[in-house]
Amino acid sequence: MRAAYVFKVRFALETAPGVETDPRAFDAVVELDADPPGEGDWLFFRDALWRGEVNDERYARELAAEWLSAPVESVSFRELRTDEEYLDALKSEIADNLDLFNSDAVDETLTKYLGSSIHVRP
Numbered sequence: 001m002r003a004a005y006v007f008k009v010r011f012a013l014e015t016a017p018g019v020e021t022d023p024r025a026f027d028a029v030v031e032l033d034a035d036p037p038g039e040g041d042w043l044f045f046r047d048a049l050w051r052g053e054v055n056d057e058r059y060a061r062e063l064a065a066e067w068l069s070a071p072v073e074s075v076s077f078r079e080l081r082t083d084e085e086y087l088d089a090l091k092s093e094i095a096d097n098l099d100l101f102n103s104d105a106v107d108e109t110l111t112k113y114l115g116s117s118i119h120v121r122p
Contacts, residue, residue, distance in 0.1 A: 001089060003034035003082035005044065007060075011070040025073055030064065034080065037093035045113045046101060049077055052115020079117045087120055 012025045035042045053076070054060035060075040082090075094106045103109040110118065 052117040
């Protein structure tokens with residue numbers, strides 16, 4: 001069972017005085033392992049995303065800066081890349097905890113937070 005949140009992150013280099021780089025900033029694809037449903041920070045998608053986008057740009061930049069140990073200029077969510085087993089477990093956990101999402105259905109919850117950005121891979 002495996003899943004990862006995939007982001008596009010633009011980060012900058014901090015250089016010593018008198019040192020310049022070209023380019024100064026770089027784009028990277030960043031994969032953040034998703035915790036197993038019901039464990040750890042499994043509610044990351046609820047707390048960080050809305051309709052398939054980051055819900056708070058400043059907070060997302062702060063998180064990405066921690067992940068990369070570099071100043072981050074922008075962050076955009078790309079997808080939850082998952083296998084079928086993880087997605088089934090996530091749906092089951094959501095169904096058992098619909099009250100956490102102010103939602104009446106699992107599919108509604110997934111759309112509310114992840115939009116159409118779930119990509120199942122073998």
